[in-house]
Amino acid sequence: MSLPPDVRVALSPLDAYRELMARPVRGAWLRALERAALVAVIVGTSMIMSAAARVPIDLVLTGIVCWSFVPIVQALIGLAVIGRARGRPISVPRGLELLFAGHLPWSLWMLAVVGVFSFTQLTPGLPVLVPSMAIPAVWTLVIVYAFCRVALGCSAARARLLAVAHQAMTWAAFTAYVFLVTGIRYRLLAAIGA
Numbered sequence: 001m002s003l004p005p006d007v008r009v010a011l012s013p014l015d016a017y018r019e020l021m022a023r024p025v026r027g028a029w030l031r032a033l034e035r036a037a038l039v040a041v042i043v044g045t046s047m048i049m050s051a052a053a054r055v056p057i058d059l060v061l062t063g064i065v066c067w068s069f070v071p072i073v074q075a076l077i078g079l080a081v082i083g084r085a086r087g088r089p090i091s092v093p094r095g096l097e098l099l100f101a102g103h104l105p106w107s108l109w110m111l112a113v114v115g116v117f118s119f120t121q122l123t124p125g126l127p128v129l130v131p132s133m134a135i136p137a138v139w140t141l142v143i144v145y146a147f148c149r150v151a152l153g154c155s156a157a158r159a160r161l162l163a164v165a166h167q168a169m170t171w172a173a174f175t176a177y178v179f180l181v182t183g184i185r186y187r188l189l190a191a192i193g194a
Contacts, residue, residue: 102140
């Protein structure tokens with residue numbers, strides 16, 4: 001039995017991307033949108049489940065729509081990275097599809113956090129959540145490197161540069177989001193007396 005592509009990419013990124021690149025594909029834009037939609041479903045459902053005791057379907061659908069900005073931002077970051085790979089052997093939509101195939105580390109992290117919140121008495125706070133993000137962050141860096149190396153056909157040095165740039169843009173977007181929605185900037189300003 002063959003594992004799904006996302007699992008293969010997570011477990012052995014270089015080999016999985018080589019295998020995926022060898023397969024002929026059609027309808028690449030639709031497949032890229034399907035991958036992005038899956039991310040929206042996972043993120044939206046996870047966020048709603050972590051915040052609500054009961055989760056009716058209309059609330060889940062609302063959460064998916066509201067959190068769909070996450071795969072949109074990821075797609076924009078992906079487009080920037082794919083655009084910097086000159087002479088790449090794949091189309092832009094195929095590139096986005098393959099890049100989204102590497103989302104498993106973050107999907108697992110979100111589902112694990114939701115599971116802890118929803119099904120146990122534990123309430124992991126920031127001192128637990130923030131350091132735990134290092135696992136999917138490093139795992140994703142390895143996957144993005146493999147994507148750049150194999151799918152985009154970059155040299156090892158260029159793949160490292162693009163993978164780091166991808167992660168820098170991702171973390172910059174995440175940090176901007178946290179600052180915008182949490183009001184943390186006002187608490188920081190108050191703490192320093194500004």
